Amino acid sequence: MPALTGASTRTRVWIxxxxxxxxxxxxxxYTLRAASGRDAAAAGTADPRFALAAGGxxxxxxxxxxxxxxxxxxxxxxxxxxxxxxxxxxxxAGDTALCLRRRPGVPARSYVIVLDRELREVRRMSLPxxxxxxxxxxxxxxxxxxxxxxxDSYARSSxxxxxxxxxxxxxxxxxxxEQIPLTLDGRRYHAPDVNYxxxxxxxxDNRFYATVSTNGRTHLVEGDMATWSARTLRANVECPxxxxxxxxxxxxxxxxxxxxxxxxxxxxxxxxxxxxxxAERRGIDDQALWTDxxxxxxxxxGGIWSVPADGTGAPRQLARGASSPTLAD
Amino acid sequence: xxxxxxxxxxxxxxxxxxxxxxxxxxxxxxxxxxxADVSSEMVTAVLPLYLVLGLGLSPxxxxxxxxxxxxxxxxxxxxxxxxxxxxxxxxxxxxLGYALSALSRLGLLLAGGATGWIAGAIGADRLGKGxxxxxxxxxxxxxxxxxxxxxxxxxxxAMDTTGALxxxxxxxxxxxxxxxxxxxxxxxxxxxxxxxxxxxxxxVPGRGRTPSAGGPEGRTARRARGGLLAGLRxxxxxxxxGCAALLGAATIGDSFLYLLLQRRLSFDATWFPFLPLGAAAxxxxxxxxxxxxxxxxxxxxxxxxxxxxLALAYGLLLTPLPDMVVLLGVLALLGLFYAATDGVLxxxxxxxxxEGRQAGxxxxxxxxxxxxxxxxxxAFGALWTATGPETALVAALVTLAAAVCCSARLLPxxxxxxxxxxxxxxxxxxx
Numbered sequence: 001m002p003a004l005t006g007a008s009t010r011t012r013v014w015i016x017x018x019x020x021x022x023x024x025x026x027x028x029x030y031t032l033r034a035a036s037g038r039d040a041a042a043a044g045t046a047d048p049r050f051a052l053a054a055g056g057x058x059x060x061x062x063x064x065x066x067x068x069x070x071x072x073x074x075x076x077x078x079x080x081x082x083x084x085x086x087x088x089x090x091x092x093a094g095d096t097a098l099c100l101r102r103r104p105g106v107p108a109r110s111y112v113i114v115l116d117r118e119l120r121e122v123r124r125m126s127l128p129x130x131x132x133x134x135x136x137x138x139x140x141x142x143x144x145x146x147x148x149x150x151x152d153s154y155a156r157s158s159x160x161x162x163x164x165x166x167x168x169x170x171x172x173x174x175x176x177x178e179q180i181p182l183t184l185d186g187r188r189y190h191a192p193d194v195n196y197x198x199x200x201x202x203x204x205d206n207r208f209y210a211t212v213s214t215n216g217r218t219h220l221v222e223g224d225m226a227t228w229s230a231r232t233l234r235a236n237v238e239c240p241x242x243x244x245x246x247x248x249x250x251x252x253x254x255x256x257x258x259x260x261x262x263x264x265x266x267x268x269x270x271x272x273x274x275x276x277x278x279a280e281r282r283g284i285d286d287q288a289l290w291t292d293x294x295x296x297x298x299x300x301x302g303g304i305w306s307v308p309a310d311g312t313g314a315p316r317q318l319a320r321g322a323s324s325p326t327l328a329d
Numbered sequence: 330x331x332x333x334x335x336x337x338x339x340x341x342x343x344x345x346x347x348x349x350x351x352x353x354x355x356x357x358x359x360x361x362x363x364x365a366d367v368s369s370e371m372v373t374a375v376l377p378l379y380l381v382l383g384l385g386l387s388p389x390x391x392x393x394x395x396x397x398x399x400x401x402x403x404x405x406x407x408x409x410x411x412x413x414x415x416x417x418x419x420x421x422x423x424x425l426g427y428a429l430s431a432l433s434r435l436g437l438l439l440a441g442g443a444t445g446w447i448a449g450a451i452g453a454d455r456l457g458k459g460x461x462x463x464x465x466x467x468x469x470x471x472x473x474x475x476x477x478x479x480x481x482x483x484x485x486x487a488m489d490t491t492g493a494l495x496x497x498x499x500x501x502x503x504x505x506x507x508x509x510x511x512x513x514x515x516x517x518x519x520x521x522x523x524x525x526x527x528x529x530x531x532x533v534p535g536r537g538r539t540p541s542a543g544g545p546e547g548r549t550a551r552r553a554r555g556g557l558l559a560g561l562r563x564x565x566x567x568x569x570x571g572c573a574a575l576l577g578a579a580t581i582g583d584s585f586l587y588l589l590l591q592r593r594l595s596f597d598a599t600w601f602p603f604l605p606l607g608a609a610a611x612x613x614x615x616x617x618x619x620x621x622x623x624x625x626x627x628x629x630x631x632x633x634x635x636x637x638x639l640a641l642a643y644g645l646l647l648t649p650l651p652d653m654v655v656l657l658g659v660l661a662l663l664g665l666f667y668a669a670t671d672g673v674l675x676x677x678x679x680x681x682x683x684e685g686r687q688a689g690x691x692x693x694x695x696x697x698x699x700x701x702x703x704x705x706x707x708a709f710g711a712l713w714t715a716t717g718p719e720t721a722l723v724a725a726l727v728t729l730a731a732a733v734c735c736s737a738r739l740l741p742x743x744x745x746x747x748x749x750x751x752x753x754x755x756x757x758x759x760x
Contacts, residue, residue: 015531016532019523019527020524024524026516026520027520030512030516030517031510031517034507034510104505104508190717191713192714192718193710193714
């Protein structure tokens with residue numbers, strides 16, 4: 001190094017100019033290649049003839065290859081018909097479908113798109129964040145979604161979640177349910193780090209279950225839209241999913257502190273207060289879906305799997321290259 | 330006549346004041362910092378998006394990955410400082426730090442989806458950042474006339490912040506142009522970082538080229554023995570380290586201020602990332618004037634006033650003033666706080682450093698401050714949880730006021746007790 005600083009000013013200037021040309025050229029070339037290799041994002045709307053099938057309980061999911069919502073159909077070529085809208089996260093129930101679609105660019109923003117049974121757009125909002133969870137209540141009246149928010153702190157690169165609730169009957173939107181009065185372990189609770197995610201509605205369109213995280217712990221929280229209050233029921237529960245009969249909750253339980261497979265899928269019985277793991281032993285990071293009263297479906301490793309809810313049996317793959325399972329009934 | 334113990338003996342006895350030029354070395358160091366910061370802030374801005382969206386990591390995994398390397402930085406900084414001091418290898422150690430950070434971008438690019446490699450790359454970047462800071466600041470100290478240290482550090486910090494402002498903008502522009510091609514951001518960041526290393530190698534003189542006033546290099550190396558903490562034997566330096574820790578422990582951390590602002594104003598979260606840009610812009614504008622003022626008034630006063638500005642920012646959040654006034658006021662005061670303290674603390678420390686132990690001495694001050702800030706952030710978070718934001722803010726305000734009062738008594742007034750034979754006489758003017 002001293003030899004180089006000892007070089008004449010002229011030599012140094014030439015080396016700098018050369019480095020500038022080489023590195024600048026390399027950077028420009030790489031950027032141009034990256035820009036040309038990508039087509040402009042498709043419009044992302046559904047094919048006109050692609051709708052949610054009535055009856056039969058067909059399984060729908062996001063097709064990883066195209067990013068579009070597909071009907072899983074073993075008879076079709078490739079095992080699916082991908083004619084739906086482009087979504088990163090999708091859920092449907094009743095006469096409503098909810099599609100979360102990220103917009104490219106920074107800061108992160110996403111579209112929240114409400115669709116009817118024919119997958120025609122009813123309402124569209126643009127909100128900050130990255131899609132994480134989407135749920136529609138059984139009646140199709142209540143919608144909830146969770147986004148990861150980035151940049152809460154510029155210096156630290158951490159995430160927090162924002163969960164919103166939309167009542168389609170009144171059009172009333174709660175952009176962030178964080179301010180809901182929370183009772184934790186029986187006491188009114190205030191903290192700056194309270195985060196909610198993974199809402200699941202009860203059949204009455206009023207009660208809901210969700211995850212609340214604070215102080216490094218997660219809790220199952222039961223919320224009430226009418227009284228606008230929430231209370232925690234038990235600890236170490238994430239992404240609850242209420243069974244169709246409203247008696248059990250499937251959830252993610254943290255079983256390891258490491259980054260590898262930290263969660264297991266459990267089912268909690270609201271009447272007896274007992275929980276048991278399902279036969280899936282791998283680390284599931286998804287909000288499970290009850291495909292009927294006895295079976296759960298979830299995404300893992302780029303595919304969709306299913307397992308009995310009672311802890312028996314073994315996991316079974318329903319579809320490859322897919323995520324965000326939902327059922328049309 | 331001030332004995333230029335840590336400055337260039339060959340510097341002409343230029344008149345003090347506005348017209349004197351900032352040493353070329355400081356400008357070179359500032360340019361390298363600017364380029365390197367563009368490179369590193371580009372990656373910082375997109376990394377969370379890349380890991381979670383691009384690779385599908387859960388935020389939990391990301392948090393673990395991110396936290397993994399943060400704790401080690403303080404230790405690495407001390408290590409970098411101590412190594413640089415041994416035989417005056419500031420340039421080599423600092424260059425190694427810059428090179429390591431630049432190469433980490435290549436690691437991100439080549440890692441693909443492998444979590445282990447990504448963790449390694451992030452760790453290498455942090456390691457590089459920790460290693461290079463103290464040697465770089467030591468070089469600024471070594472190549473500036475002691476009476477101009479404030480301005481030298483102010484100039485350097487202004488250039489550094491410019492890079493930090495440009496980095497995210499460059500990354501956002503790239504993502505926009507390439508429709509979210511994260512690899513392009515890493516590739517460009519690597520090229521920019523590599524250019525920074527080239528500039529460092531070619532434009533930054535090593536320690537060896539400017540023998541100290543004390544005598545030939547060999548003598549400096551001999552005197553530097555005695556371990557990293559040897560400098561603490563000098564009461565002036567010891568007090569500065571203590572005050573850095575004390576004041577650090579009384580600052581609650583920017584993220585809390587931004588969170589408080591957002592709660593108060595309840596604006597769209599999209600704009601959240603832009604709050605720090607506002608504070609950084611003020612920092613950028615005021616860094617040089619604050620440094621210059623520090624050279625004229627003595628450096629302890631700007632340091633104390635700067636923390637006073639921070640206390641005002643806390644207070645402003647408690648007042649019922651209109652939201653816009655609070656927002657602009659807090660951002661301006663926060664920028665002023667950084668301008669009046671960040672480089673000024675280094676400039677204040679400069680004259681009290683043991684000859685041949687500059688990098689280690691500065692590293693110790695920075696580490697003490699960083700660790701104290703870490704602790705105070707945890708404490709403030711806990712207090713907020715226990716008593717609510719207002720009470721916590723009042724407590725922070727009281728603590729900060731107390732810390733400023735204590736520091737006003739403790740900080741050396743410019744007459745440092747000798748650290749040993751031939752001890753540097755501080756060139757700080759009394760105020």
